[in-house]
Amino acid sequence: MKKFSTLFLVALLSGVVTLGAYKVLFDSNGYFSNSNNSGITTAANSYGKKVGLSSDILDFTEAAEKTVHTVVHVKNVSRRTVSNPILEYFYGYKGGQTQEQVGTGSGVIISEDGYIVTNNHVIKGASEIEITLNNKKTYQAKLIGTDSKMDIALLKIDAAEKLPYTAFANSDSVRVGEWVLAVGNPYNLTSTVTAGIVSAKARDLDTSGIQSFIQTDAAVNPGNSGGALVNTRGELIGINTMISSMTGSYVGYSFAVPSNIARKIIEDLMEFGNVQRGILGVEGGELNGVASKELGITQTQGFYVNKVAKNSGAEKSGLMKGDIIVKLDELNIATFADLSGYINTKRPNDKIQVTFVRDGKTKVLPVTLSKNEFFSTEFKGIELENIEAIDKKKFKIDYGVRIKAISSQSLKQYENELVGNIILSIDNVKATDVETVAKLLNKKEESQTVRIEMINKNGEIMRVIL
Numbered sequence: 001m002k003k004f005s006t007l008f009l010v011a012l013l014s015g016v017v018t019l020g021a022y023k024v025l026f027d028s029n030g031y032f033s034n035s036n037n038s039g040i041t042t043a044a045n046s047y048g049k050k051v052g053l054s055s056d057i058l059d060f061t062e063a064a065e066k067t068v069h070t071v072v073h074v075k076n077v078s079r080r081t082v083s084n085p086i087l088e089y090f091y092g093y094k095g096g097q098t099q100e101q102v103g104t105g106s107g108v109i110i111s112e113d114g115y116i117v118t119n120n121h122v123i124k125g126a127s128e129i130e131i132t133l134n135n136k137k138t139y140q141a142k143l144i145g146t147d148s149k150m151d152i153a154l155l156k157i158d159a160a161e162k163l164p165y166t167a168f169a170n171s172d173s174v175r176v177g178e179w180v181l182a183v184g185n186p187y188n189l190t191s192t193v194t195a196g197i198v199s200a201k202a203r204d205l206d207t208s209g210i211q212s213f214i215q216t217d218a219a220v221n222p223g224n225s226g227g228a229l230v231n232t233r234g235e236l237i238g239i240n241t242m243i244s245s246m247t248g249s250y251v252g253y254s255f256a257v258p259s260n261i262a263r264k265i266i267e268d269l270m271e272f273g274n275v276q277r278g279i280l281g282v283e284g285g286e287l288n289g290v291a292s293k294e295l296g297i298t299q300t301q302g303f304y305v306n307k308v309a310k311n312s313g314a315e316k317s318g319l320m321k322g323d324i325i326v327k328l329d330e331l332n333i334a335t336f337a338d339l340s341g342y343i344n345t346k347r348p349n350d351k352i353q354v355t356f357v358r359d360g361k362t363k364v365l366p367v368t369l370s371k372n373e374f375f376s377t378e379f380k381g382i383e384l385e386n387i388e389a390i391d392k393k394k395f396k397i398d399y400g401v402r403i404k405a406i407s408s409q410s411l412k413q414y415e416n417e418l419v420g421n422i423i424l425s426i427d428n429v430k431a432t433d434v435e436t437v438a439k440l441l442n443k444k445e446e447s448q449t450v451r452i453e454m455i456n457k458n459g460e461i462m463r464v465i466l
Helices: 002-025 043-047 061-068 085-091 259-271 289-295 313-317 336-343 389-395 409-418 434-441
Strands: 071-082 097-109 115-118 128-132 138-140 142-147 152-156 179-184 192-203 213-216 228-231 236-243 254-258 282-286 303-308 324-328 351-358 361-368 376-379 382-386 401-406 422-426 451-455 461-465
Touching: 061 179, 061 192, 061 228, 071 115, 097 236, 115 259, 142 259, 152 259, 179 236, 192 336, 213 236, 236 259, 254 259, 282 336, 303 313, 303 336, 313 361, 324 336, 382 434, 401 409, 422 434
Parallel strands: none
Antiparallel strands: 071 097, 071 128, 097 115, 115 152, 128 138, 142 152, 179 192, 179 228, 192 213, 213 254, 228 236, 236 254, 282 303, 303 324, 324 351, 351 361, 376 382, 382 401, 401 422, 422 451, 451 461
């Protein structure tokens, strides 16, 4: 009995020691616990931390299932006649061979009755446009309208049944680091899905048109152009447009037109047949350390107003040269891409609240946006304005700016020959519209020479150096 009591006491003491050691070393406040900052962090503790990637937290399947049936394959068939100059010269042969060219891309169904949005470059020059749905059904599409500046095109197919479609989300609310899916149908098989995060917003690539891309690291290749960029709820936040690559294939970055811009263009094409583009009526540039130092100001973010257009909404509201625009409505403005991207979602006569800094004080003014066609700019004594639809039809062009007036004394003698001519490029950069030209010319000094290509009133190409 005495021996049994001794064994029982030893066992009891062993249990107490074990329990005590566990409490001291491994319990929630123990030496090796995660919450004890003075302890040693083991590999198991380090790699066991949740980072939001587990299947119970992040699941793309629902968003993918929603989107794949709304993304289509777009086939662009164009035909051109190729002549043989030798046969024409020696034998008077006037015929030619008709060659067929095929291009492909993707598109997104945005309504149950068959409206489809894609990139303008996917269907440019098409004689026929064929749409293949994810279920392999094919349709001939009608081109409703395009916006070459923003690289958006609207198509329409007539289907017997109601079609699945993707709903638009507010692209302004997209956050950097947010997970997104890129969905395309590049090979006319079925829609493909890749995942990534939003790498940047309002990205300005210094293109002649779009200056407010959503940048993502989701894998996008050329055939995915016109496809959908969606959030984890399967809502459309952008139209995949281009990649940044020396090889033409995806190497880490891709870019999408924000859904707010795309939706506004689509609504304009449906309602008016063309894009109603409003302007603020200011010229200038975004601030940074170098620009602010040259201007003698301390602020390094915002849009510095260097010039206010006559009769524009900005002039009528009281904006002045030297003002620094820092907010439009509720959107903070740090770059030119921020400003242009937001204005591109608005129409003429829309009213916005402009917050700006003047003489160190923050002020707010309501500004009514002007119509883009009335916007003009002046350089080297030449006043330029946007061309109209009648000019595009007459000269068979889809871009350019017209010489409106000559104020330079040295050019007055050529006024009759110059006024009315349409400038196509300046220093080999397309003169897409006055806004693009103004941005280009703002980087040049009046003393610098520029090379201009233009069409005169007789439709002849002219090249001059000013």
